[in-house]
Amino acid sequence: MTTLTDPPKESFRLSMLIYDTRYRSMTIQAVAMIGFMLAAAWLINNTIVNLNTLGKPIDFGFLSEPSSYDINQRLLDYNSRDTHLRASLLGLLNTLVVAVLGCITATILGVLIGVLRLSKNWLVSRIMTVYVEMFRNVPVLLWIVLAMAILIESLPAPRAFRGEDATASMSFFDTIAVTNRGVYVPEVLFSRSLGDVHFLGTSSFRFDVSLDLIAFLIVLGASIFAVRKVTARAARIQEETGERPKTLWLNIGIIVVPTAILFAALGFHLGYPELKGFNFSGGTHLRNSLIALWLALSLYTAAFIAEIVRGGILAISKGQTEAAGALGLRPGKIMRLVILPQALRVIIPPLISNYLNLTKNSSLAIAVGYMDITGTLGGITMNQTGRELECVLMLMACYLIISLSISSVMNWYNNRVKLVER
Amino acid sequence: MKKTVIFGALTVAGLAAGAAAAGTLDDVKARGKLNCGVTTGLVGFAAPDANGNWDGFDVGVCRAVAAAVLGDPTAVEFVPTTGKTRFTALASGEIDMLARNTTWTFSRDVDLKFEFVGVNYYDGQGFMVPAELGVSSAKELDGATVCIQTGTTTELNLADFFRANNISYEPVPIETNAEAQQQYLAGACDVYTTDASGLAATRATFENPSAHVLLPEIISKEPLGPLVRHGDNNWGDVVRWTLNALISAEELGVTSANIGEMASGTNNPEINRLLGTEGTLGEMLGLSADWAKNAIMAGGNYGELFEKNIGENTPIGLARGLNAQWTDGGLIYSPPFR
Incomplete structure (x- = not known):
């Protein structure tokens, strides 16, 4: 027989919170x-009180006022009568352009250099070691400035292309002009263009979408869908008969022919750069500030990525290579099919932080006069309106959002490639 | 008990900090040094010489203020600022005054909360192009690539000028004068635009100055002058009247050469008031009686500063023009010392 006794009722005393x-x-x-x-709260209150005493209470009204300055690299239409908000948006897009270009180039270069650093060829691996040590041990700002100085000082000015005794000439059958103001490449033009669709009226966020681009994407998407169908069919036939029908030429045709027909229908032609007045006109102008920044950021970050890739590869046990070799795979295939897919799991997380670094380093753009968001919102707008706190807060929010977006995308990718554990 | 002492000390320290922040003049005196914001280097206006000593027209104003307040023209800490960093440096208290060819505009005076104490150079925005381009007017610059210092009024004037004349251009934003010079000389931009005085100063440093021409258009009014933070009127008065003392000295014929003689007393009561042998002007400002004498002795009067640093006998070779005394048909004019 058991008896239940009530447990002694504990009374809660305040001293128990400590003892x-x-x-x-x-x-x-x-x-x-x-x-x-x-x-x-004290910090925020202090800031607000002091700003009020100074007669500059926090106010974002300046964003809707005309910016009154021009921006050279414009991805959307803009003139000096547009608002500070739109100038900031253009700066943001410029930041994104250099960040995306930089991340792609840095990854390709980094993987290549990381793999080559492990090469058994003494010379190749040493050269890659020198590259890595040289680039990651010198501040990126110096690389940016150096790249810009080289572009400005070593390339010919547009006026060198002029006249009878021109000292410079265009490359690639007169289609590309390499000058110290940037590189002018041919642009894609359509003589029977479908035009643009205009969104958001006259607001600061207005933008145009080219119908030509949409048509191209639809056709390309349909082609890729068809290619997948063909590949699936080939796989099915292989399953049934053991013989895989050749699909290469068919697939190339499916991709190329509809696009070519579309381009012909739209009146596709290239617009070549041409020296007119002070500068080249026509074609797409890749400014030397963009090139210098892009180059320096990619080369610098590639050195770090190379080390990450090397570390990732070394983390895969040698037995894997030997086993793959025993199965008769050649070294290139061993790397591509066996080692790299496993190494990716080690590589991705530190790679994310390097992408973030590259994006944040792009704020050094002002050193070469590239109008990124630090140059527009955090530079001219801040200077002309005197709204330091507001501008810096917005700037921080922008970089935070960009960084968080990059890391969430990369985390999603990381979750896809990581080892499934039970 | 102990806690009370600590809190008491904290309170006193807090109050003291508050009081110290209120008076720039007392801050400067306590520090024994004037923090003066200047350019990162524009020969003639403010640039370090071969020995690292700052020299120039704007530097002269800094030195005069230091001499007036501290009695020592060398007690200046020069803080190089770019077009972008200058206002933040002044607003945050990093510098006590800014003497950096800064244009007096409405929004800077009113909205940015600064106090322009006067004008030490009446300027306007001009364009410089290589002579070989054969350009004779700024209106022929359609499609040109233009180097501009970012964060300046010239950036805004430029946008307005090209817009008003319905011509296009490609802006290349640059942080400092030195970078602009590099890009311009390498041909990365066709045109360099900034204040005409700055263009003349920059051209003077070129290997071959005659290969570059200044276009005739002056597209803006750029009254350049020293400025201080808004709200500290006492300090504003000190800087304003030091500048006026330099200007009055030239008008009254007081130079660094004859000031010793004049300081012992003259027949002109205004000179006596200026140099402190009569009246209590120095005391009213919270300075010593010989403040203006020290200021003038630091680098000479306005005219001497001008001739020595940017005048016609220097490589920069600027004529007095608008910057002559009002008695010579210019705009330089000081209110009376009375």
Whole structure:
């Protein structure tokens, strides 16, 4: 027989918050939290009070005023009568352009150099070591400035292309002009263009979408869909008969022919750069500020990525290589099919932080006069309006959003490639 | 008990900090050094010489203020600022005054909360192009690539000028004068635009100055002058009247050569008031009686500063023009010392 006795009823005393280990950690956390919030509140309050005393209360009204300055690299239409907000948006797009270009180039270069650094060829691996050590041990700002100085000083000015005794000439059958103001490449033009669709009227966020581009994407998408069908059919036939029908030429045709027909229908032609007045006109102008920044950021970050790739490859046990070799795979295939897919799991997480670094380093753009968001919102707008706090806060928010977006995309990719564990 | 002492000390320290922040003049005196914002280097206006000593027209104003306040023209800490960093440096208190060919505009005076104490150079925005381009007017610059210092009024004037004349251009934003010079000389831009005085100063440093021409158009009014933070009127007065003392000295014929003689007393009461042998002007400003004498002795009067640094006998070779005394048909004019 058991008897139930009521457990002694514990009365809660205040002193238990400190002396009872069950509550102590909560007490400490609560106190720390309150302290932190008080400190934050004091800082914010102090800022607001002081700004008010100075007669500059926080106010974002300046964003809707005309910016009055021009931006050279414009991805959307813009003139000096547009608002500061639109100038910031253009800066943001310029930041994204150099970040995306930089990340792609840095990854390709980094993987290549990381693999080559492990090469058994003494000379190749040493050259790659020198590359890595040289680039990652010198501040990126110096590389950016150096790249710009080389572009400006070593390439011919547009006026060298002029006249009878021109000292410079265009490359690639007179289609590309390499000058110290940038590189002019041919642009794609359509004589029977479908035109643009205009979105968001006259607001600061207005943008145009080219119907030609949409048509191209639809056709390309349909082609890729068809290619997948053909490949699936080939696989099915292989399953049934053991013989795989040749699909290469068929697939190339499916991709190329509809696009070619579309381009012909739209009146596709190239617009070549041509020296007119002070500068080349026509074609697409890749400014030397963009090229210098892109080049320096990619080369610098590639050195770090190379080390990450090398570390990732070394993390895969040698037995894998030997096993693959025993199965008769050649070294190139071993790397591509066996080692790299496994190494990716080690490589991706540190790769994310290098992408973030590259994006943040792009804020050094002002050193070469590239109008990124630090140059527009954090530079001219801040300077002309005197709204330092507002501009810096917005700038921080922009970089935070870009960085968080990059890491969430990369984390999603990481989750896809990582080892499935049970 | 102990806690009370600590809190008491904190309160006192807080109050003291608050009081110290209120008076720039007292800050400068306590520090024994004037923090003066200048350009990162524009020969004639502010640039370090071979020995690292800052020299130039704007530097002269800094030195005069230091001499007036501290009695020592060398007690200046020169803080190089770019077009972009200058206002933040001044607003944050990193520098006590800014003497960096800065244009007096409405929004800088009113919205950015600064106080322009006067004008030490009446300027306007001009264009410089290589002579070989054969350009004779700024209106022929359609499609040109233009180097501009970012964060300046010239950037805004440029946009307005090209817009008003319905011609296009490609802006190349540059941080400092030195970078602009590099890009311009390499031909990465066709045109360099900034204040005409700055163009003349920059051209003077070129290997072959005659290969570059200044276009006749002056597209803006650029009254350049020293400025201080808004709200500290006492300090503003000190800088304003130091500048006026330099200007009055030239008008009254007081130079660094004859000031010793004049300081012992003259027949002209205004000179006596200026140099402190009569009246209490120095005391009213919170300075010593010989403040203006020290300021003038630092580098000479306005005219001497001009001739020595940017005048016609220097490589920069600027004529007085608008910057002559009002008695000679210019705009330089000081209110009376009375």
